[in-house]
Amino acid sequence: MDIDLRQILKRSAGEIGKSSVVALWFMFLTFPIMVMKVNPLDKTILWRWMNMAYVGIGTFSLSFIWRFLMERKEMGATKDEAETWQKRAGKYIRSDKRIYVPCMIVLIIFALYFPFLFSSYQTSIMITALMYVMLGLGLNIVVGLAGLLDLGYVAFYAVGAYFYALTNHHFGLGFWGALPLAGCMAATFGILLGFPVLRLRGDYLAIVTLGFGEIIRLILENWNEFSYGPSGIAGISRPSTFGIQLTLQQHTIYLYYIMIVLVLFTILVVSRLRNSRIGRAWIALREDEVACQAMGIDKTTTKLTAFALGATWAGFVGCILAAKTTFINPASFTFMESAMILSIVVLGGMGSIVGVVVGAFFLILLPEYLRAFSQYRMLAFGASMVLIMVFRPQGIISGIRQRYEFHKEPAEEESL
């Protein structure tokens, strides 16, 4: 078969033409904001022509990639392909004991020795990453399993943090006492906030929860007598060490190990919940609310348990935040936080535990190690949320549900 050179040239010219149009459009679009910068003091304008070149070249190249990925998406290739290589990789790693066991051992040793291999600062970052893993897993229950888009998750985080801060400040309650209570407090708020939104559909539910989150933050900011307003609460006790005196660095290491234990606990609990009667009820609720009810599941109770259980973890982490930084103020609990936690769940793959863990590490650690690009972090968050939804709504790690049940026939493994 002859290769028709003219056809190829024609198609290439067409593609280049399309991308050029796109590039020109974006250069026009971003002209005022990217190129022109107003200097209010001298009343001059700074003209940044280089930016226009960057935009032009960037969008020119990106548009090729975009169209390519779009075509693949339309043909449904992405879904099948990814599913196959992941399923195979996952199965391979898990089933072949010779690979699985050493991997786990290395991981465990690394985790245990981490604080001694790296500086205190690095350990602190890792603690933050672990905190976001817990937050992500908690939100995963609400959004990933039950399908309730909660944009105000940060409210429960704040409840946990302020609970500990205030009880510590007024009553001297220690970390260990406050931790479970913070969880309960957050769970209560979860039910309180869940009640009014029971009847709401997806988008409206999202906006109302957003509203709740903002209301709580604004109240914390303005009700000075209660929450000490924007200046926050300082001098919160660190987790007690039962009489042993520790230095700051040792406290960090102590907290790191506490976090490891808590994260493992969280993973255990969430995975058990997921493979249980209540977990299946949540997923049924997410998949089809009408059919779910028809099968005898009380959607009110199911939704409220999802909210309550999800909120509990945020409460725990809030308490930890207060203990870690010994200072909290309302500025830590903005909508942006909720959005970040949401993007961890979305990026990782709704409902997938491994996905959330990977997502949290990715979103927290990457900006730390790519310091040069840290100011672009939020930009990347936003863009990645859009891109994931368009090209890979099932998230990075999780393919479509990889679950097997114990069963009479040739035994299948139960997997995460």
Add this chain to the structure above:
Amino acid sequence: MDYFLELFFGGLTRGSIYALIALGYTLVYGIIELINFAHGEIYMIGAFTALIVASALSLMGMSGWSLLLLCGIVAVIYSAAYGFTLEKIAYKPLRKAQRLSPLISAIGMSIFLQNYVLLAQTSDFLSFPALIKEFPFMDNITIMRTSELVILITTAVSTTLLTLFIKFTRMGKAMRAVAQDKTMAMLLGVNVNRVISVTFIIGSALAAVGGVLISSHIGQINFYIGFIAGIKAFTAAVLGGIGSIPGAVLGGMVLGWTESFATGYVSSDYEDVFAFGLLVFILIFRPAGILGRTSSEKV
């Protein structure tokens, strides 16, 4: 009494701005049942574009009404372009996806646009030139400023034009058709893609008008104003009944007055809480809004 009237007109002004932005939300929701979370950012970009153009032009010596008009037009064009592009990138590919996907995409886009402006411009508050010159006859009136009057008039005119457009033009009819039944409209030969694009363009243009006006009125802008204005305008749209044009205006007014009187007589710190509280209240007790109709799902 004077104080009351001041608050009244202040509320009317706020309400007008909310109405202008809310119209964008309501139009888009009516057509594709999506809350365009990034709509607030379109408003913000309109304001920024106007600021930049105004600064450039005033350096060249322009001023007065011609400056305002020119800035406004440029801002509208740019916002419309952003809205159009936004739809093509973040929403069009997700038309067939589950409900959560476009909403998450919208949130992502909102964050992206905020930070885009933040990085390309500045995080500081930029002062916006007072483009609206005071009318001489307004000098004796204390309850309302010239800029407030201009805002009211502009909103009234825009809403009227929009209503006429929807009612009497071919495109308007096509928009109504698509809002009612997208598939059927397509089968009848309506170019649904174009209708959706036009909807976004109109909505964005209105938001830009709002952005220019309120920035001239208040005098300063920053990259974050889109978020708050967006949520409040969404509140207004839902309050009045999402998908309804008179509803958006009504909702805007109600919200504007609530905020104005609440901050005037109760407390100004909790301004945003009143707005969010109203939003939560309405969504829980009457999600259809004042003028809306409740719809039921077919099993």
Add this chain to the structure above:
Amino acid sequence: MTASMPVLDIRELTMDFGGLRALDNISIQVNRGEIVALIGPNGAGKTTFFNCITGMYEPTKGDMIINPPGKKMQRINRLKPNVVTEHGLARTFQNIRLFQKMTVLENVMVARHCRTRSGIAGAIFRNESTRREEREMVEFSYQMLETVGLGRYVNELAQELPYGAQRRLEIARAMATEPFLLLLDEPAAGMNPKETSELDQLITKIRDVKGVAILLIEHDMKLVMSISERIYVLDYGQMIAQGTPREISDNPDVIKAYLGEAFDA
């Protein structure tokens, strides 16, 4: 056949949607272990009827009463859908509403929810009673799948199933709630003759083995005539005929409703 109360006793059910009367004084009875069909042209109100008795819509007027075998009479007006299912009414849907992203086995296990009890604590601590209940759920669900002939699909995702299998899964799922009355909404829709006759056997088997009464909405006349003991005919929300299959097929009103005035019987 004991002269007992009908397990389903609907009296003068009326459903208005604003100005539209979708159901007009409909009375339907189903006796224990009976197979009854509800037929009528599209838009007659059949699915609306199902939605009313399962608690999805609140009827404008009328009494909906059930007499579960061995239990007290119960009026089911104003009960939430999940409570109705708990009482023993299960349904399938006209447009298949399976839990797409769950496996076939899990779809059936979900239906066991209202017959099982373990809660959050049980899920987290996995005590003996929870684990036993879980095993029983798996076992029961698997048996149910075998009964409908889907045993080999256990670990497939519901969305991967061929159409006919999906319809049967809906039935298995509904049966897993251990109902005394099964409401089937167009179970044969889109099936070829072979699948339909298999469905015929399945429905009969369910009734014979489990003693479940069946009320089905169906357009496939061959299936209806073959399987039903009694038929109700709806048109524009009104009951235009009821009786045995023989009586119905000879009824001129029924013929007119389906084929229109112009047709001379």
